[in-house]
Amino acid sequence: MARDLVRLITCGSVDDGKSTLIGRLLHDAGAVPDDQLAAIRTASGEPDFSRLFDGLDAEREQGITIDVAYRHFETAGRRFILADTPGHPQYTRNMVTAASTADIAIVLVDARKGLLPQTRRHSYLVSLLGVRRVLLAVNKMDLVGWSQDLFDEIATDYRALAAELGLTEVTAIPVSGLEGDNVVARSANQPWYDGPTLLEWLETTDLAEAEPGPFRMPVQWVNRPDADFRGYAGRIISGIVRPGDALRVLPSGRDATVDRIVAMGGDLTEAGPGQSVTLTLTDHLDVSRGDLLAAADAPPEAADQFEAHVVWMADAPLLPGRAYVVKLGSATVTGQVTDIRHKVNVETLEPLAARTLELNDIGVCHLHLDAPLVFEPYSVSRDLGGLILIDRQTNETVGAGLINFALRRSANVQWQALDVGRAERAALKRQKPLVLWFTGLSGAGKSTIANLVDKRLFADGRHTFMLDGDNVRHGLNQDLGFTDADRVENIRRITEVARLMADAGLIVLVSAISPFAAERRMARERMAPGEFVEIFVDAPLEVVEARDVKGLYRKARAGDLTNFTGIDSPYERPGNPDIRIDAAALTPEQACERIIEAIRDRI
Template sequence: MARDLVRLITCGSVDDGKSTLIGRLLHDAGAVPEDQLAALRTPSGEVDVSRLFDGLDAEREQGITIDVAYRHFETAGRRFILADTPGHPQYTRNMVTAASTADVAVVLVDARKGLLPQTRRHSHLVGMMGVRRVLLAVNKMDLMDWSRAAFEEIAADYRALAAELGLSEVTAVPVSGLGGDNVVRRSADMPWYAGPTLLEWLETTDLAGAAPGPFRMPVQWVNRPDADFRGYAGRIASGTVRPGDPVTVLPSGRTTTIDRIVTMGGDLSEATTGQSVTLTLADHLDVSRGDVLADAGAPPEVADQFEIQLVWMADAPLLPGRAYVVKLGAATVTGQITDIRHRINVETSEHLAARTLELNDIAVCHLHLDAPLTFEPYAVSRDLGGLILIDRQTNETVGAGLIRFALRRSANVQWQALDIGRAERAALKHQKPLVLWFTGLSGAGKSTIANLVDKRLFADGRHTFLLDGDNVRHGLNQDLGFTDADRVENIRRITEVARLMADAGLIVLVSAISPFAAERRMARERMAPGEFVEIFVDAPLEVVERRDVKGLYRKARAGELANFTGIDSPYERPESPDIRIDAAALTPEQACERIIDALRDRF
């Protein structure tokens, strides 16, 4: 009879003794091979069990766990995949990764210190990631003279926290990882404790989950080995499927039936949750990686706007309005956090106002996607409810999000079909829509050059409009300051206005510092292909400081003006602009002529 497989995560604060405790568990359970034991022996002949998981040289040098260390082991009752996760706040992202697949969690607390901020943060994350069964290991009881009162006080504090976080099942065990007390064997020094040991709890805790839901399978790969076969490969996230079952392909909403269930061992008459299979369909439908095959009678939802719980995992702050790659299963789209509803203080569970998020912050946010995705709330499905945010410049995973629900406006606000489109409006004006985006430092000459280009185009009979960054801040963006978050929102709004004007068939000139490459890239992508021209008005800092027509650089250098681009706020130079203007070598009139010549065939 197959034994249950348990995915186990250990977590807690730095120096709570996770590596020692889990090393002791494996050692005393007989799960460490003899050759490894020999490598762990100290000069005195004792076994340093804590080093079982510190595989990185940096970990051994610093005495902390950095990466997630996975270990497979077995007992008479169960099989385990154990993940020892970092306790240091800098590596919280690794802990989130491990928690996303865990069935149970062991949360360690140093009996001398009680609940620490990182203990609370990890417990928040454990609850967020859907782990409900927790063993609280109150460690280092030997350093507290095996005090029952100390143990019970910590256990009561943690149960109060667990109740706030929705952790429904908490078992507290007093242990000493160093001596092995209540890890595998019962402790003679704590006769007052009558509950299970750590190993007993792991072997007997109930793993029954929620009732199996309807069939869902995210498509990971379109299997097309030859012209005669087309199948859709993936792992079944929930439910059971059989040949002949009606299914819906989402997000398109088209329906068909299952033809075959194909595996390396042959066709199956049935497949269920957790199996990886290739499904063929009775009809030829357009199905791609990232689509979801689902029970036609109970399909999941499709939406493009959500409320999510977000863990921010990057050193650089989250800036609402900035475009990130959003990955849900195998589906990938672009999206933005549009609103931070509140940040959660992990020590008090208080909801705090926030305009940005810093490393390890946990918050409730609104997420807007550029295309709809198939989803279920994370509380229903980890596979269809968990997503990540990826920085488009560095490809670094910067956030982990859990979908709570779709926003009503996702279903209520729909695109209205219009009979007259951008092509008709542009034809009426006898021109092609175009967005000329002038970027550069303050004082580089952007507005002057853009104004000259606008005058030339107007004189030539072109229909134009100039959106100047300073002018826009007097009206549409008068509520925004100059923090990084405000700058991102400033450019997002200008981009949307420019896009609407281009849809009207206009040639739009935008003059704005737009200091961040991510937002300039976002602006390009919001326009139709070929309709965005990035013009870099390139002037060295020393040149624009000498000009300083508005006296802004002088104020910034004197500390009278904060967040000024080029002084105490960064400017990310365009790497490959469509047009580069050497503002130190050319007069504004010469720059205008160069731009007109470069664009003559595009009007």
């Protein structure tokens, strides 16, 4: 019979003896090869247990960016994957990575120091990430004379903290990692303690869920080898499935019946959590990767707006309004954080006001997605409640989200169908909708050129409207400043207004610095295909500084104007604009003629 696989995470403050305790556990459990044991012996011949599993020091010496160090080992009772994360606050993202799949957390406390701010931070993260079983290892008991009173005091204090965080399954064990007391072998130094050793508890603690959830299987692959076989492959994340069971395909909501359960060794009569199988259905339905097969009598819901805890993992800050790729299981959509409700001080649990999230910050945020995702709260299902945010420019994972609940407006606000659409409105005006997006440094001539283009189109009988960046800030965007977060929100609002105007059949001219490529890309994607023209008014910094019509560059150089694009705030040049205007070589009138000629067939 296969032994259980248990995933562990170890948490502890710096110098609490975590590496020594883990090394002693591996050594005394017989999980260390002889050649490795020989390599860590000191000059006296005694092993240095801390060197068996000190990923932090080893990687520091090699200059490697710290991630998570893993170690597989087996005992007579179970198989283990042990994840060791750095104890420093700046490595919050590393602990989140490890805790997201852990069954058990070993929280280490130095008996001489008691609970520290790091203890509270680690325990909060353990609770947030859904680890419900905690082993409190009160270490270095040999240095406090094996004091039962001190142990009881630490255990009581920690249980009070755990209760505050919702951690109800806490077992406290007095240990000495250096001497090996109560790690694998029972200690003779603590006759007052009659509980299990650390390894005994790890091997025997019950990992079964009290109430197994209903059937859930995200579709990872659709098999179509021939016309007679159409199977849907995936890993079951909860529940049991049998041939004949009624399933619901989400998000489509279509019902179907299981025909076969196909596995590597042949057909199965039932399958459960953790098994990778292929299901065939008696009904021919349109099922795709990213869909979910669920019990028909207990399906999860779908929504496009959520409240979630977001753990930020990137050096560049989270900017509300910026579009990110959002991945939940095998489903992928585009979405954005619309609002940061607050940031969490993970040591005091105090909510703090925040406009952005920086590296290792955790915030409670509202997310809006371009399409619904099938989900369950993270507290119910890690698989259907945990998502990641991916930067669309670099394709790097920049954040992790833990869904709390769907926002009510996700279900209550519905799209209202209109009898008069954009095609009818454009036809009435005898033109095609178009958005001309002028981008470039301040002083490059965007508004001057856009105004000339607007006059020409108006003179030709076209229905137009111009959205100038400065003008919009007098009304709609008067509450926004010039931080990166405010610039993102500024462009998001302008984009939505331009889209509504295009839906009204207008030719819309937008003149805005729009310094970030991500927001210009977002603006293009919000418009109908072929109805967005990016016009890069390209003028070198020295040219626009020499012009300095508004005196803004002079103020920025003097330090009287902060967050000014081109000076102390970046401008990301378009890599492949639809139209590039050399503002240093062309007059505004010549630029206008070139643009009119380029768009003549599109309006």
